[in-house]
Amino acid sequence: MIRTLRSKLILASMLSLLLVLTVIFGTVGILNYRKILADADSILAILQENDGNFPVGKHPEGENFSGEPAPKDNRLFSPELPYETRYFSTFLTSDGTVISVNTGKIAAVDTQTAMEYAQSVFAAGDPRGFVEDYRYVMYPSGEEAHIIFLDYGREMNSFRTFLFTSAGVELIGLAAVLLLLIVLSGRIVKPFAENYEKQKQFITDAGHELKTPLTIIDADAEVLEMDIGENEWLQDIQHQTKRLAQLTNGLILLSRMEEQPQVEKIEFPLSDMVQETLETFQALAKTQNKTLSGQIEPMLSMTGDEKAIQQLLGILLDNAVKYSDEGGRIELSLKKQKNAVQLSVFNTVEAISKEDLSHLFDRFYRADKSRNSGTGGYGLGLSIAASIVSSHKGKITASSPDGKSLRIAATFPL
Known part of the structure; x- marks a missing residue:
């Protein structure tokens, strides 16, 4: 993330500098060219007035070839003009x-x-x-x-020399600024990088510290259940402990995924994995009166972290089943596109806004503003999915053409 921020900072600075230099040199070049044309047309106007020749004879000082007062310091009306043209x-x-x-x-x-x-x-x-x-x-x-x-060859050659010189100066300036930005940008983002690393370390440490008391609380609740029997209070303790454990595990996983550790990437049959995962969600969709179907191109494989891709599939399908409308439709698609493979999950929804689409991959963001725990989840699923796709150098997008459906598409280079 910090590396991306640094790259964007350098790119924005270089584009801004390029725009400014182009406007400056472009404006000077245009003004210079217009001056060349104006000078040439002024000389041609003199020749046109005299049928292709300069007027013969002496001219009073301060007058041009037409006998009118000449502008001061104007070389077009110099007495030497007929001899140098x-x-x-x-x-x-x-x-x-x-x-x-x-x-x-x-x-x-x-x-x-x-x-x-x-x-x-x-x-x-x-x-x-x-x-x-x-x-x-x-x-x-x-x-x-x-x-x-x-x-007007001499003037045009001078103009072309100016253009080449300007382009050279612009390139040298851009290269010099780029080197400075590469050196200085590291210092600029260093405080943010340190804070970000501390934040990730805190999440990881806090997650591990929470695991032990959560395990103890869950075990104590089971012991109490054995002593006094089942009751709604113990069941609520166990349920909330389970939810808190899931949240902790999700935060730890997300923190690890953003570090993008060097995991062993192997080639595996992607089509078979998608088909198996689709079948495991069929029963869940059916119990909720929802239709789940898939269009899976056979014999597709990819190189990557097999467990992470399987987790990605689970997140996308679970999200689609969980948040689709009553009696909704869910479609999974896997197909090859040129030098990439695209995995997409489509589901109907009651309503989704453009604002929701732009934040779906943010941490703790849920389109359900009520934060209803009945649907489960904490707004971390799609954040984890985005991190998995990013670690495989892929791209993930969310789209809704009609505001009544949602399509999450992940594209991986082959």
Whole structure:
């Protein structure tokens, strides 16, 4: 349990950190990409205004290429912009035929490549976009289509480098935090682990200490019965002593199961065991006017603690017979599912809520809120069943599709 708590703590911390880092780097990356697009589109807008060329001539200081006041510290309106920008343009007819190509401002693209880029953009029909690392704008110029391509490879490479660097930093950060959590989480859960171990030890010690006086009380009651004969008071003492002994044994067993001791696990015929256990409960179900049936796939076997699995079967069937409604129906199923075997017990009930389902495997929890001793039990049975399934690396679930039935299913890997 403590190991599971520690694992959940590390997992929750790592997922939270991953989410935070992803949001931070993702937001910065998106803003960076939008800035790249905005800069590229601003340059293309200048070229579009001048039919694919930068305007010639001197421009007054503080003005952009359109003669309007330029923002301060904006490199897009630098006098060096026409000399550091690489671009090319094409003119196409309405049917996509290339009329002219201008590659005078770029060395990396020849005429044939420029025509191929232009025709692919014209076929796609998008007015703006990217072809490889070339940002383009397509707009009508009279009866023709004019496409201007801007070489933005340097900026896109810088953006990709940022993404890879961010991913690397994120992974290194996650790895460093993971190592710290592995070291520190042990110290964080240590007080809980110590308290939990003390609690289990107390239950085990108290259980063993209670066994002796309970045995003596039961023996004394039998002696008194022999001396004075049977009476309701002695019978009540014996009955309550038996119930208290069962509770003590259940607590000790649950404590031992949670320690998950190394027991000898052998392969045994599971189908035969289930069939035999089912038959032993037939008479009990019949005396209570309840129907008990089973669908057991033959020749199934599993490797595990045979006595523990048999106890699991007894708990599930006893629970189903005990808490099913008057004249109810109980069904046991055993079948193979891919690389696992599933054991399930279904029974009808008067009513069961979703809240009950979420607490059925808690200690001392009973759906019968009155704690009526007439049904027996102390709310430990399903807790023990869950511990048995967990010790076999299986999974146990409780479900009720209609609120009038209950299905407990235990799945074991083969």
